[in-house]
Amino acid sequence: MSQRFLIVGGGQAAVSAAAELRARDATAQIMLISDEDVLPYQRPPLSKAYLAGDMPLDRLLLRPRKWYDEAKIETRLGLRVDAIDPQKKTVSADGGSIPYDRLLLATGSRVRRLPEGLGDDLAGVFYLRTTAHIDAMEPHMVAGKKLVIIGGGYVGLEVAAVARKRGMDVTLVEAAERILQRVAASETSDYFRKLHSSHGVTLLEGQSFQRFEGDDGKLHSVMLADGTILEADVALVGIGVLPNDDLACEAGIACKNGILVDEFCSTSDPNIFAAGDCANFEHLGARIRLESVPNAIHQAEVAAANMAGEQLAYAATPWFWSDQYDVKLQIAGLASSYDTVIRRPGRREGAMSHWYFRGDELIAVDAMNDAPAFMTARKLIEGTVAVSKEVVADAEADLRGLLR
Numbered sequence: 001m002s003q004r005f006l007i008v009g010g011g012q013a014a015v016s017a018a019a020e021l022r023a024r025d026a027t028a029q030i031m032l033i034s035d036e037d038v039l040p041y042q043r044p045p046l047s048k049a050y051l052a053g054d055m056p057l058d059r060l061l062l063r064p065r066k067w068y069d070e071a072k073i074e075t076r077l078g079l080r081v082d083a084i085d086p087q088k089k090t091v092s093a094d095g096g097s098i099p100y101d102r103l104l105l106a107t108g109s110r111v112r113r114l115p116e117g118l119g120d121d122l123a124g125v126f127y128l129r130t131t132a133h134i135d136a137m138e139p140h141m142v143a144g145k146k147l148v149i150i151g152g153g154y155v156g157l158e159v160a161a162v163a164r165k166r167g168m169d170v171t172l173v174e175a176a177e178r179i180l181q182r183v184a185a186s187e188t189s190d191y192f193r194k195l196h197s198s199h200g201v202t203l204l205e206g207q208s209f210q211r212f213e214g215d216d217g218k219l220h221s222v223m224l225a226d227g228t229i230l231e232a233d234v235a236l237v238g239i240g241v242l243p244n245d246d247l248a249c250e251a252g253i254a255c256k257n258g259i260l261v262d263e264f265c266s267t268s269d270p271n272i273f274a275a276g277d278c279a280n281f282e283h284l285g286a287r288i289r290l291e292s293v294p295n296a297i298h299q300a301e302v303a304a305a306n307m308a309g310e311q312l313a314y315a316a317t318p319w320f321w322s323d324q325y326d327v328k329l330q331i332a333g334l335a336s337s338y339d340t341v342i343r344r345p346g347r348r349e350g351a352m353s354h355w356y357f358r359g360d361e362l363i364a365v366d367a368m369n370d371a372p373a374f375m376t377a378r379k380l381i382e383g384t385v386a387v388s389k390e391v392v393a394d395a396e397a398d399l400r401g402l403l404r
């Protein structure tokens with residue numbers, strides 16, 4: 001009997017797992033169920049090239065229809081799995097029951113919404129996670145219109161960049177003291193504040209959103225906690241995401257800020273695995289979730305290998321990127337509990353990197369238009385060669401030489 005592999009989810013993790021499962025098992029039955037109506041697609045361009053209108057939907061797709069057909073991966077789109085029965089090894093969807101031998105939960109995450117009653121139901125207020133969100137928002141991205149963005153994380157900043165290119169009047173409101181506070185050092189926040197200000201974005205940091213105001217169901221302004229009123233034709237709420245772990249929790253699978261997995265990407269049920277944004281795993285002694293494409297790809301590949309009978313441990317160095325105007329930010333490692341940040345200019349004009357140390361240990365690097373710094377840093381963080389703060393601070397020192 002061929003194995004029945006079932007994947008719930010239609011994002012990056014789901015597709016990477018499907019490809020890996022097929023590569024490892026030519027005869028297995030592989031089914032991918034997604035509640036979105038479109039074939040799995042890349043999310044990063046949604047706040048970049050796709051929103052800018054520079055990328056058509058077919059280029060957004062992770063794989064064309066032909067690939068699924070040729071690889072014999074059955075796709076069930078527009079179908080939501082609403083329960084798992086781990087004893088019977090079935091999932092239920094739309095009144096039917098689908099059996100599995102091994103199940104992968106690649107359910108990703110969803111946008112964190114504002115509490116009800118603050119006006120996010122007004123026409124002109126958007127969230128951003130799916131192509132459907134962009135398709136609704138894009139026609140409003142018109143030169144001269146006023147856009148207010150709530151949240152100064154990567155998605156908010158990327159949308160600000162696209163909106164300025166389109167000639168919109170952009171104000172970004174961030175409740176924390178500085179943009180990117182949750183994910184980066186003040187040096188990196190300063191860099192991006194300057195970048196956005198130089199492109200004409202008004203950044204209001206340390207200012208809390210109060211509510212949206214509208215007439216006849218249509219947005220006209222944003223009220224801040226200090227009473228400031230910002231006129232707005234369009235608003236984007238980008239205040240983070242929440243893991244889609246309800247399906248697992250309701251089935252009795254251990255969850256805490258995501259679906260808890262061990263190093264083999266296995267959940268508390270040995271036949272059920274999880275990968276991508278929804279998975280909570282141990283990394284350097286702490287439990288984390290990563291919301292990044294590289295994590296979704298590699299964790300899903302490891303999960304799939306283990307579903308097919310391997311015993312591989314997942315241990316990747318986190319990395320991430322963001323594009324804003326003509327700046328490519330590449331991040332290696334995780335910037336948490338650092339005590340020193342060293343700025344290091346790159347060889348090319350405008351290239352800059354920020355190196356995060358905890359004690360004497362290099363733990364993360366933010367590289368702005370500095371791919372060599374990013375690549376070197378990644379290898380240094382992954383490897384066993386130590387680099388001192390003094391060497392990093394010496395702009396003339398050849399860090400790549402350390403890797404030889």
Ligand SMILES: Cc1cc2nc3c(=O)[nH]c(=O)nc-3n(C[C@H](O)[C@H](O)[C@H](O)COP(=O)(O)OP(=O)(O)OC[C@H]3O[C@@H](n4cnc5c(N)ncnc54)[C@H](O)[C@@H]3O)c2cc1C
Nearest residue numbers: 009010011012013035043044081108109276277291292293
């Ligand atoms: C606008 C935006 C920009 C981003 N930019 C970057 C970037 O520059 N670099 C980077 O590394 N990362 C970026 N990310 C994050 C990255 O896209 C995610 O980390 C990655 O897509 C996670 O993939 P995933 O497969 O785990 O989850 P998702 O992409 O969230 O996919 C999960 C899928 O499962 C479906 N699903 C959930 N529950 C069910 C159910 N019960 N039944 C059926 N289907 C279900 C969901 O609808 C969804 O289609 C960005 C994300 C967004 C939204």
